[in-house]
Amino acid sequence: MRILAADQFQLKREVEYGTPEQNEAVRQIVAAVQKEGDAALLRYTEQFDGVRLEAGSLRVPEEEIQAAYDRVDSDFLIAIREAAVNIRAFHEKQMRKSWMDLQPDGSMLGQIMRPLKRVGLYVPGGKAAYPSSVLMNVIPAQVAGVPEIVMVTPPSTGGKEGIDPYILVTAAEAGVKEMYRVGGAQAVAALAYGTSSIPPVDKICGPGNIYVALAKRLVFGAVNIDSIAGPSEIIVLADDSADPSYVAADLLSQAEHDEMASAILVTPSQKLAEAVASEVEKQLAELPREAIARRSIDDYGAILTVGSIEEGIAVVNRLAPEHLEVMTEDPMRYLGMIENAGAIFLGPYSSEPVGDYFAGPNHIIPTNGTARFSSPVNVDDFLKKSSLIYYSKEALMASGEKIITLARHEGLEGHARAVEIRLEREGGKGK
Amino acid sequence: MRILAADQFQLKREVEYGTPEQNEAVRQIVAAVQKEGDAALLRYTEQFDGVRLEAGSLRVPEEEIQAAYDRVDSDFLIAIREAAVNIRAFHEKQMRKSWMDLQPDGSMLGQIMRPLKRVGLYVPGGKAAYPSSVLMNVIPAQVAGVPEIVMVTPPSTGGKEGIDPYILVTAAEAGVKEMYRVGGAQAVAALAYGTSSIPPVDKICGPGNIYVALAKRLVFGAVNIDSIAGPSEIIVLADDSADPSYVAADLLSQAEHDEMASAILVTPSQKLAEAVASEVEKQLAELPREAIARRSIDDYGAILTVGSIEEGIAVVNRLAPEHLEVMTEDPMRYLGMIENAGAIFLGPYSSEPVGDYFAGPNHIIPTNGTARFSSPVNVDDFLKKSSLIYYSKEALMASGEKIITLARHEGLEGHARAVEIRLEREGGKGK
Numbered sequence: 001m002r003i004l005a006a007d008q009f010q011l012k013r014e015v016e017y018g019t020p021e022q023n024e025a026v027r028q029i030v031a032a033v034q035k036e037g038d039a040a041l042l043r044y045t046e047q048f049d050g051v052r053l054e055a056g057s058l059r060v061p062e063e064e065i066q067a068a069y070d071r072v073d074s075d076f077l078i079a080i081r082e083a084a085v086n087i088r089a090f091h092e093k094q095m096r097k098s099w100m101d102l103q104p105d106g107s108m109l110g111q112i113m114r115p116l117k118r119v120g121l122y123v124p125g126g127k128a129a130y131p132s133s134v135l136m137n138v139i140p141a142q143v144a145g146v147p148e149i150v151m152v153t154p155p156s157t158g159g160k161e162g163i164d165p166y167i168l169v170t171a172a173e174a175g176v177k178e179m180y181r182v183g184g185a186q187a188v189a190a191l192a193y194g195t196s197s198i199p200p201v202d203k204i205c206g207p208g209n210i211y212v213a214l215a216k217r218l219v220f221g222a223v224n225i226d227s228i229a230g231p232s233e234i235i236v237l238a239d240d241s242a243d244p245s246y247v248a249a250d251l252l253s254q255a256e257h258d259e260m261a262s263a264i265l266v267t268p269s270q271k272l273a274e275a276v277a278s279e280v281e282k283q284l285a286e287l288p289r290e291a292i293a294r295r296s297i298d299d300y301g302a303i304l305t306v307g308s309i310e311e312g313i314a315v316v317n318r319l320a321p322e323h324l325e326v327m328t329e330d331p332m333r334y335l336g337m338i339e340n341a342g343a344i345f346l347g348p349y350s351s352e353p354v355g356d357y358f359a360g361p362n363h364i365i366p367t368n369g370t371a372r373f374s375s376p377v378n379v380d381d382f383l384k385k386s387s388l389i390y391y392s393k394e395a396l397m398a399s400g401e402k403i404i405t406l407a408r409h410e411g412l413e414g415h416a417r418a419v420e421i422r423l424e425r426e427g428g429k430g431k
Numbered sequence: 432m433r434i435l436a437a438d439q440f441q442l443k444r445e446v447e448y449g450t451p452e453q454n455e456a457v458r459q460i461v462a463a464v465q466k467e468g469d470a471a472l473l474r475y476t477e478q479f480d481g482v483r484l485e486a487g488s489l490r491v492p493e494e495e496i497q498a499a500y501d502r503v504d505s506d507f508l509i510a511i512r513e514a515a516v517n518i519r520a521f522h523e524k525q526m527r528k529s530w531m532d533l534q535p536d537g538s539m540l541g542q543i544m545r546p547l548k549r550v551g552l553y554v555p556g557g558k559a560a561y562p563s564s565v566l567m568n569v570i571p572a573q574v575a576g577v578p579e580i581v582m583v584t585p586p587s588t589g590g591k592e593g594i595d596p597y598i599l600v601t602a603a604e605a606g607v608k609e610m611y612r613v614g615g616a617q618a619v620a621a622l623a624y625g626t627s628s629i630p631p632v633d634k635i636c637g638p639g640n641i642y643v644a645l646a647k648r649l650v651f652g653a654v655n656i657d658s659i660a661g662p663s664e665i666i667v668l669a670d671d672s673a674d675p676s677y678v679a680a681d682l683l684s685q686a687e688h689d690e691m692a693s694a695i696l697v698t699p700s701q702k703l704a705e706a707v708a709s710e711v712e713k714q715l716a717e718l719p720r721e722a723i724a725r726r727s728i729d730d731y732g733a734i735l736t737v738g739s740i741e742e743g744i745a746v747v748n749r750l751a752p753e754h755l756e757v758m759t760e761d762p763m764r765y766l767g768m769i770e771n772a773g774a775i776f777l778g779p780y781s782s783e784p785v786g787d788y789f790a791g792p793n794h795i796i797p798t799n800g801t802a803r804f805s806s807p808v809n810v811d812d813f814l815k816k817s818s819l820i821y822y823s824k825e826a827l828m829a830s831g832e833k834i835i836t837l838a839r840h841e842g843l844e845g846h847a848r849a850v851e852i853r854l855e856r857e858g859g860k861g862k
Contacts, residue, residue: 076840079833090540093532101524109521109791114770116804130841166840202804224804243856249849256845288844332821339545343818349827349853350820353846357837358830360540361818373547373633373655375816385806387774387792389781390763396780399789402510406788409507409597410561413719414687415784418680422780425674 001251001265001277001297006304006315011262013230013368018214026185026214033189038197044186049125051155053181058197060163060179065172068165080131080170083358087135090360091143094379106392113383115145116224118199120191121176122206122216123167125154125183131170132356136363136377137205137226138174144382150201151176152191154183183208185215192219203382226381227374230367231260231300234323234352235341237312237334238276240269242327243348247272248279250325250351255296256289262300264319266312273303313337320371323352342371397427432682432696432708432728437735437746442664442693442800449645457616457645464620469628475617480556482586484612489628491594491610496603499596511562511601514789518566521791522574525810537823544814546576547655549630551622552607553637554598556585556614562601563787567794567808568636568657569605575813581632582607583622585614614639616646623650634813657812658805661798662691662731665754665783666772668743668765669707671700673758674779678703679710681756681782686727687720693731695750697743704734744768751802754783773802828858 018026032040038055046052069077100110119141123129134151141149151171153163163181171179180198182190188208194200203224204216216225234254236247251263265276280297287293306312309328316324320340328334331346338344342365343355356363364377400423407415449457463471469486477483500508531541550572554560565582572580582602584594594612602610611629613621619639625631634655635647647656665685667678682694696707711728718724737743740759747755751771759765762777769775773796774786787794795808831854838846 073840075836079836082830082833083837090532093530094542099524101521107790111525111792111809112766112775117770127842132837132841221799221801224801245852245856246849249845249852253843253845253849256843283848287848289842293845335543335819338817339548341817343820344543346819346821349824350822351827351849351853353834353838353843353849354822354827354830355818355820356846358834359538359820359822361542361820365818368652370652370655371815371817373815375814376818378542378816380811383806384802384804385809386769386772386802387786387796387807388766388777389774389786389790389792390777391781391785391790392778393780396782396785399513399785402513403784403789405506405510406514406563407784409504410563411558411720412684412687412784414680414684414724415787417714417718418677418684418782418784421676421680422782425676 001280001301001303003273003277003303003305006266006306006311009302009304011300011319013260018210022210023214026211026218029185030189030215030218033186033195034193037195041182041186041190041195044184045155045182048184049154049156053155056197058180058182060168060181065168065179068168071165072169076166077169080135081173083132084135084139084173086358086360087139088143091140091379095143096380096383100388103395105394105398107395108388108390110388112386112388114386115147116202116382116384117146118148118150118201119146119382120201120204121149121151122187122204122208122212123151123153124208124212125156128207129153129164129167131166132363133207134167134170135174138171138176140362140377140379141382142175144379146382148178149176150178150180150198152180152182152187155181185211188212188215188219192223226364226377227366227370229364231262232257233262233321233367234325235264235266235316235319235321236325236327237266237309237316238272238327239267239309239329240272241329242272244272244275244279246348246351247276247327248283251276251280251301252283252287252293253351253353254323255293255301256287259292259295260300261296263297264301265303266306266315267303268306268308268312270305273305277303309334310337316341320369322365322367322371325350325352340372342366342376393426396422400427432711432732432734434704434708434734434736437697437737437742440733440735442731442750449641453641454645457642457649460616461620461646461649464617464626465624468626472613472617472621472626475615476586476613479615480585480587484586487628489611489613491599491612496599496610499599502596503600507597508600511566511604514563515566515570515604517789517791518570519574522571522810526574527811527814531819534826536825536829538826539819539821541819543817543819545817546578547633547813547815548577549579549581549632550577550813551632551635552580552582553618553635553639553643554582554584555639555643556587559638560584560595560598562597563794564638565598565601566605569602569607571793571808571810572813573606575810577813579609580607581609581611581629583611583613583618586612616642619643619646619650623654657795657808658797658801660795662693663688664693664752664798665756666695666697666747666750666752667756667758668697668740668747669703669758670698670740670760671703672760673703675703675706675710677779677782678707678758679714682707682711682732683714683718683724684782684784685754686724686732687718690723690726691731692727694728695732696734697737697746698734699737699739699743701736704736708734740765741768747772751800753796753798753802756781756783771803773797773807824857827853831858
């Protein structure tokens, strides 16, 4: 793993917008689903997934979900249930209440928080179907109070027909009652515009391939979408107190995700830098996903040396990583200085997989430097706010003239008159 | 104003994506600013605004801001100051705190709330420059704690050189210290990528023409942007207790905004429907912006009759208006049934301009049915959250095996090993 001075490093990535052909294909699929509904869904499912479904069989029947329970390991079930409890507990702490501010003149102002009514979760097929991601999307929506959460996923998994039983069980455990066997851009279109089998939703979440991502971008505005995730990143900020084998293992747990994943160590310690470089090489050689992890380490990984932990924090704030691990003496003391990081893991036992699977905070976190201005998935993502304004007669009479002044200044006479007519009729202001 | 049954009405609008030529022009401008910086800003300012600025004179000098105070009416200044106090008070009630959850095993989980570091506000030139919108963008950012808020606006106003003094004074009153005389797509590019005069921001807010909107869409991802507003809407839900002249005046205050604005009355009362139709005609004839308001009323306005207020609420929830006024007997009793409305105005004295200018809630509200899933501008828009995970040794040793189970199930052996190496070294688990 290359060791360089921090100021020599830039992490450069492109946002994927797809080829013109991919964009055109997605446009056509979305238009066909909008026009033909279920018929288009069945046609594309045969064409892209090689599965011929009967009309009316898009919804996964309850028996199939129940049968999936017989096909999953009990160890998995125990672990996913405990993870769900932790994720729910963490997200419940985020829940907000509507509030009102009552004023002595009888006026009331407030903010009303309501859940979205219906949310759709896309779960990719094959190896990209992660049960943990099902929990991370469904539970925050549930905690927000979303009454209808639906899942869509392709009808075949890695060449085999049928949906991965682990996905079905995890969704059922999380409380999803409505699941459909449909994937790709056609599934996104169905969620956005509705078909006779699949009523439309207010927001579409979940990862997918480039066609799914382009379809989400296309339907945005008709419905809300979550952010479109880039490749994963970690920065480990560590000093001499860190165990190089822990640091290396954590870097590799990120690197194995994807050839474009980025794993970076930032350290003031030359000794740690060298020890981690050699540990990474040693652990890499034994990793099943060695080829992927090696490309990631070579192309997007680095060990950056800095003059001090404080200098290292400046590097962190510049790169704004998705994940940050702080493995220094007394890591808590640096928390106030960290401005930009999606999730912050402190100390030697807060290895990133703890957050990926189990502790409770969400593992869907802003990538590609967007932690500068955005946040991990959270309950707010499934709430909408309405402003509430109840003005008393007294309040309007007291402030009406000022409102009229401001409206007239902006050339909006109709606005001024809407207030003025009330002052004339009820405020003793003659015409 | 046409009167029809509610089920005969659909409000249909297109999102504006610009022509291919407009998109290409914006792409070129953004690329030039990214490459050439200030030189490109000066060139485009001469080309599009007809104003030749010296290098280094993009920033509005403090003296110009102070001089603007001599050019504004004292009535305006008094009113805008009081509006600012109200807006600040309402937004301060939204402020959130970082929190931590301490667990008996020593673990800590939390959510850290931090303000964005730097936010840019676009203010259009000419008649579209509304002081009230400056307050509605700047104050929530300030309340969130954003330390750097900058304003950009074209250097000429409606053919005259120099920035509208009302805009300068309002921005100064709101606390903006950094203002630049640059507009259009070039200003958006400067905010997104930075030039030697204008450091880059984390988020760009504020309305603008189609070039500004397209530029915001283009730079999204490099920075955050606010939502791109569509034409304004109001639904008035009223029964026989409503004063038809108040209802008509409120509908027209919306209609005068824009030929594409939509003003709709929903009522179970045929009597009110007819009275409002005739009041609208009467008041329209006296309105300075009659031509605009008439087009809006004819093309996008309607009086919809329903069987009951409850049926009317179903219409409201389907259309999800930006603004909703409820002028019925005991309007508060319907609040729980209203699912989709950006801002809700209750009772005869809560005329929409009260919220546009003065009461405190934000006047930047989701349009075009997006109140189904989005919210008025609020303090959260200027905060980002980071998850905090501090796992104790005890916590990791207790849950490590479950994390390993979940990671292995997902085929991510590197994740499993990052935990396993710690269990082996410190948890008495032999290799």
